[in-house]
Amino acid sequence: MNNPNLTTQLIQLTMIKKGIIWTLGIFVVLAISGWGIYIIRQQQSYQSVVHKKSRALLTISLDDILLNQFFDKWQTALRGGQDFAKKLNKLKDNGIDIKANVFLFSLEDSAKNFYAFFDLKDEKQFLTFLKEGLAVDAIENNAAPGVNYAYQEANKIAFVWKGRELLVGLGFNLDKKKDEMLQLIQSDSERISIEHFIDRPSELTRASLRYSNISTNNFIEFDLKGSRIEIAGELQSSTWNFPQEYLVRELVKENYISKGWINFPNQGLKTTIKRILTDLPIAADSIMAHANGDYVDIEILNSQVVQTDTIINYAVNDNFETVAEKTPYENKVPNVSLSIRGDAELSKFLPDKLFYQWFQRKDKQSYLLSTAPAKDNLQSKYTKTNSLSHVAIHLADWPDALKVTPILILKAIASDMDLSLKVSRSNQLILQGTIRDYSHK
Known part of the structure; x- marks a missing residue:
C-alpha cells in the first residue's frame, strides 16, 4: 500500500534537487559568460596602439582593478583618500571608449611623460567631462588644422583630439609637450598595435599596474590583493x-x-x-x-x-650697556x-x-x-x-x-x-x- 506522505516528500525532494541543479546551472552559465566577456575585452585591448619608437610602457589593467573593487576598499581611508576615490568615480561618464587595459607609452629614455590613444564615443559628453569633471584651464580649438587641445596644470594632464581620435598625456612639464602631442595625433603611420609591438602582451596585463622599460626589460608591477597592493620588480644594468x-x-x-x-x-x-x-x-x-x-x-x-634650548634676548642695563639675557626652555x-x-x-x-x-x-x-x-x-x-x-x-x-x-x-x-x-x-x-x-x- 502506497504512503501518500512518503510520495509527497519524494516529489518535494525531486523538485528541490531540480531547483538546485537549475540554480547551479544558471551560476555556471553566468560565470562562463562573464569569463568569456573578460577574455574578449582583454583580446580587444591588444588592438590598442602606441608609437613605434616607444621607450617605456605603463599598463593599467582596469578590468582587474574593478574586479578587485579597489576603490571601495579605501572608504575607511583619510578624507583625502575618500575625496580621491570620488574624483576617480567621476571619470566614468567621460565620452571615451576605454578598453579593459590602458597602454600608455613614453618616448623618453627617462620616462617623465606618458601618452595613450583612445577613441571618442561622444565628443559632447567628453567636453562636458573636461569642463565640469576636470575643470580644465582652457580648451584651444584648432590648435592645428582640425585638432583641439586642452591642458590642466593641477592634475598634470593634457588632451589632444581630432575627430574620433584622442591622445591623453600624463606627467610633468606637459605644457612644454604641446607640439609633440600635436604631431602624435596627426601621424597615423607611426602607430602600431600592442600585439605587434611586443611579444606576449598578456605579460603586460598580469598585474593591476605595470611599468616596463622596452630596451632593458626592467619592470615594476603593482598588483591589488584585497586590502593591500603587492609590489614586485626586476631592475638590471x-x-x-x-x-x-x-x-x-x-x-x-x-x-x-x-x-x-x-x-x-x-x-x-x-x-x-x-x-x-x-x-x-x-x-x-x-x-x-x-x-x-x-x-x-x-x-x-x-x-x-625633550630638548632644552636657550632663547637669547638683548636688553639695556642701568649703565646703558647692552647685555644678553639667556632664558632656557624645553621643547618636544x-x-x-x-x-x-x-x-x-x-x-x-x-x-x-x-x-x-x-x-x-x-x-x-x-x-x-x-x-x-x-x-x-x-x-x-x-x-x-x-x-x-x-x-x-x-x-x-x-x-x-x-x-x-x-x-x-x-x-x-x-x-x-x-x-x-x-x-x-x-x-x-x-x-x-x-x-x-x-x-x-
Missing part, C-alpha cells in the same frame, strides 16, 4: 656590480613611524644621495667624501623627546636617530643642529646622530643581508607637520608601506613590497 652581502644595523621592530637604510656602493646611488643632501644646510660634499662606508640608516620612533621634538658609516674625519662635518639638536656618538665604524641625548654605553647590533635597501613607514602615524609630499599623498589612501631592494645578481636587483589600506585595521 650591465654597468652594475653590486656586492651580494651587506652589514646593516638592526632597527627597531615596533613603535616606529618610519625606518629604513640604504647601501650605496654604486657611484650612481652615491651621487643621488649627495644631490638630496645638497638641498640641506649641511656640508654635503664633505660628508659624502668621508662616508666611505657606503651606508646610512634612519629611525623615526612613534614618540617624542621627534625621536629620530640615524647612522652613517665613514672614516674618522666624518664626525667633523656632521651637524650639531639642523631643525633640532643632534647628539653624536661613535659605534664601531658608524657615527650615530640622535635627537635624544647620547648614551655612550649603548652599542648597536648588526646583521648581514642581501638587501641593498629597505624602508618601512606607518603612514597612518606620519605627522602632517613633516611635509614630505610623496608620503603625505600616499598617506591619504594607505596606512602602511614596506619596500625592499634585494641583490639577485651583481647586475640585477629585485624589488619587493606591500602597501596596505586602512580597511585591514
